[in-house]
Amino acid sequence: MRSLIKPLLLAATMAVAFAAQAGQPAAQYQDLLDFHGTPRTAADRSFNIFFDMGAWQGYSLPRAGDAGTGFSGPFVHSLGMGQWAGVRFAALALRDADGKDDIALKEVASHAVPGALEREFSANGLDVRQTLFFADSWHALVRIELDASKTRDVELAISGSAMPLPGSHLASDGAAVTQGFAGSLSTLTTQLHADGLAADRVSVSGYAYRIVLDKPLHLEAGKPVTLYVVQTLRHDAHAEPPAIDYADAWDANRARWAAYLKSVAASHLDGLPDAVARRVAAKAVVTLIGNWRAARGDLRHDGVIPSYSNPDFNGFWAWDSWKHAAALAWFAPDLARAQIRAMFDYQAADGMVPDCVFLDRSGDNWRDSKPPLATWAVMQVYRATGDRAFLAEMYDKLVRYHRWWFADRDHDHDGLAEFGSTDGTRIAAAWESGMDNAVRFDGAKMLKNGEHAWSMDQESVDLNAYLQREAAELAQIAGVLGKPQDQRQWQAQADAMKAAIQSRMYDAKLGWFFDAKLGKPDLVRVYGSEGWSPLWAGVATPAQAAAVEKTMMDPHKFATVMPFPTLAADDPHFSPIKGYWRGPVWMDQSLFGVEALQRYGYTKEADAMARRLVLDAKGLAAGQATFRENYDPLTGNGYQSQNFSWSAASYLLLLRMDANAPESPQP
Template sequence: MDIPFSHRGSWFGISPVVAENTWADDLHLVSHRHGMHAILRFTVPGAAVTATPALLSWQRGDGRIDLVYQDPDTVRLRGHRLGLRIAAAAGTLTPFSGTYLYRDPVDGSHVFTSYETGRRYRVTVVAGELASARGAEALGTAERFLDLPADRDWELAIEEFGTARRPYRGAAPFDRLHDTARATFAAFADAVAPWRSPATPAAERAASVLWSATVDPAGFVTRPAVLMSKHWMNKVWSWDHCFNALALAAGEPELARHQFLLPFDHQDDSGALPDSVTHAEVLHNFVKPPIHGWAWQRLRRLGPPISRLDPATIYRRLAAWTRFWLDFRRAPGHELPHYQHGNDSGWDNATTFDGERVVESADLAAFLILQLRCLAELATELGETGAGWTPIADRIRDAMLDELWTGERFEARGAFSGRRRPSTSLLDLMPIVLGDDLPAPIAAALARGIERHLTPHGPATEPVTSADYAADGYWQGPIWAPSTVLIEDGLRRAGQTGLADEISRRFRALCERSGFAENFDARTGAGLRDRAYTWTASSYLILAAAHEQRRG
């Protein structure tokens, strides 16, 4: 079960993943408020688990349990000839951690209340009755669980809420809830991937990753948001969101606008975007690369629904983000901006940052050039005369070519030492994103370099022949979705369409075979790390939609 079973808007899901890279035998109700916390454990010994976007099922022999979302904070379960134990996932209750169980004298329901999430999870029997209950009002290490019987049918509801809620009085019949959930997801899939066909077999699955990872506004999440995952990568990072916005824009423009703008809601006085946003925290310890001008230009090309967003708002926010790099990330007398750490680039441990971490790199310069040119266009539309974005872009472009180009590839330079250090990272080839803003010979050289990174599954972040290559080395070997999309787009705009087509084909085939992992083994194509990562699903949708459009 690679994709957590959840519902658009919900802050919890049903998943075997209970902590980072920790998979349990049982399924758990996992909340993404205040971090990631397994709250309830569902135990059905010997049962097989299956899931569609609308229905989760346990089956053993002729017994079956089904689970469906009634709404984002309520699930209904129905059992036939199969028992179920619902237990507190935490084994110990202390004054500062764990889950307390009590029986509510108002309606007779059983309520698990979680210290970690600050929420309550009420279990109400809708039909049938409990077989047993243990641990109500117990403290310490006592077991806390409810048992549903295997010898008779039953149905119940589990609700997540805050301090109090009116007693559960039932809703539509279970089958009608299932029909509604199925229709709701189908409408979403039809909106974001109307072009899907047997030739794009992963499109509906990609849509389900996005749909199930979407949460309603809560805490620091100021808008409806697509989390990067409802496994443990349950944040919005300030470049990941751009790819989700692009995948959603054509069919869900309102949700796409929210994805693009969410990090800007937390832009600080310097103009910097946060590193990440989640329910309970906004982190500013790092930033992410300024791909937002590139993303906005692509969003605008997708049509009027996105273009209707107030251009003055976009201009103001992009301008502040750009000035951050110009004012706070350029050493005195330098035209080129710098990263303070690999994390700022999004390529945390790329070999570009071996030796020195504070570097002026060509990928950063290229992204900033694109953003400056985007601002110049917006300024013209808004009648902002004398903004001066184009001359700055030209100077940074000239400096990038004069100071970092070796004749075959770019090399990053220490912001303090001034030393250029060669690396074999794909990051040093990322200036291909400039497309036709590059001299043709340089674009051709970058394309040749990208070909040397190409495996049967897509472009490896470190060549598989490199001494620094590591199969599960994060940005030192595996294939990643964002770099693939950026490279494919830049190659296409540089006229290198044959290579762009091949990269798109290989990456789409990789997702169709291996799903939507955070990254992939470059040699085998196996999915690595988080197995339900939304920017990977979005990248598949972006590339597949463009391919289908080209096929006409």
């Protein structure tokens, strides 16, 4: 496999280096993902879709071989669980104003660059460029530039076609085309903007529309003319989008993306060409921003969804959010803060944070929470920005959430918690772990702690490692905020939990950390990725860490082709393709595994495993493969959802280990 990868990586490296020398900061990351596709049905998610600025509508380049002008779309993510509302947007028709002959535009190129889709066409003496980008979370713009080699007048029309959705309808509204949807207050408005010109005729026929300028465009030789097609999505009829600054919109887009990509320069992994590391990091940035959704409906802050490619993921999930925020902190800190706030907007009076929240709050899941990585995420924002005010804003909320775990999820009140649920069901308790069908939960039973509070009958090692690190980081935050008494109390709890995890959850004969059964001295002896979480948290003794490292580096268990599966490869339940949490590689757990090795000084081993994660994920480093929900540890093939945000976030953090070091913030 690597004999094939290395030539591809060399070619990719040379292409990136050439583009960088040519002075094209965005072009060096051209076509990181393939955005070509034309929807065949309203539910078609078989190709990638371009989103930016938190917009709930997205677009694609037409499928390869379709040389017609314009773009595919829009896909409206806020309609149900997402569907295509349009087939073609901003198709361009030109006619010579004198001879009235149609001008046949020939496609020259179609590309995706970070932050935009670009198409170029030519005809005799005329060059046309269409660039689709977002001015904000409401407005998608197509910037049309016409450049003539000789002075001429041309007539211009814009056309588009809607997806024939039941109950959907097009109508003309003055100089605009509006599209409504059955059972929804959302509307889509399409307009043509050209300085000094107005739309003369707006016509609608069935699911097609056409907008024609009131008079010909006068093109002077060598003096490009620019106009815009604007598509605005209102989530409800009462929404009032902001005005567009056409003069500055494109420059603002380029400046924002240049800032995002500047952060990519910090990506580095020993033994991997920096150009390759930066390409993977840039793809991760594109993926995370592509899954950004603005505050709408019952979502009060912006955030990042797990994946637009999966109709089940049209909302914000708690532990996904913590991972997204940890990576966003290093290139989009405002969005990172919003992502964290979006979940804490729904914190309950008892401190619980729900599993997930949606545009319509009736779909929110309160049956369980998710692993407590919120303080880790807040600390990442602090390390990246030095934002003390954000620490102050979040401190009490983090404290309430931390204490909730021990109030509702510590059945025997011994200072170690269990995963559980609010409804007493084991399935919701498994969801709360994030590892839904993990083998370690196969024999778990539910115990009632109180009204709407249940625990599994085992103390999970990863949960308590997360809680221990959370207590230690709450101590750090308290120190920054000038709360010395709180700092001492949190550090005392962290120390107590550290000792308890070392003594209660470690098997010295097997050299691994396991979940512990309640009321018994027994351990749940399943070799899973949770076993290295105490190293990630800094809980293990050096001797314990040495034993865990040995097992992690065993090729029969965890040092697989693509390393650190969620279940040891020699376990009889190991299922690397369809096992979900019973064997595939999940990048968050692999990231934590690399960080665990780094934390205890196993730098060489950590770097070797990190390189495998980059190089052995099929198509990720050199091709156009998307980030997948999980991977086959034996082949590197990706499975489940495409364009998966926490995988993108994990790779970003993997490629900048300075972001992950558990440093103590200074007051």
